[in-house]
Amino acid sequence: MEEFVGFCSECGKPIHCLNSFLNGVDNKENGTLHCFTCYNNNDPKAIINDEQQI
Numbered sequence: 001m002e003e004f005v006g007f008c009s010e011c012g013k014p015i016h017c018l019n020s021f022l023n024g025v026d027n028k029e030n031g032t033l034h035c036f037t038c039y040n041n042n043d044p045k046a047i048i049n050d051e052q053q054i
């Protein structure tokens with residue numbers, strides 16, 4: 001079972017759902033999709049700072 005989910009919003013790489021395992025990261029808060037490569041390139045501290053501003 002392989003279901004196409006969408007494209008990475010950083011690099012445009014197609015992301016699929018394989019046997020209910022998504023080979024990327026789906027951010028439901030802002031509706032973006034990232035492959036693991038781009039997701040890991042993002043600085044987690046930036047996300048924490050965003051949360052603290054709210």
Ligand SMILES: [Zn+2]
Pocket residue numbers: 008009010011012013034035036037038039
């Ligand atoms: Zn990517």
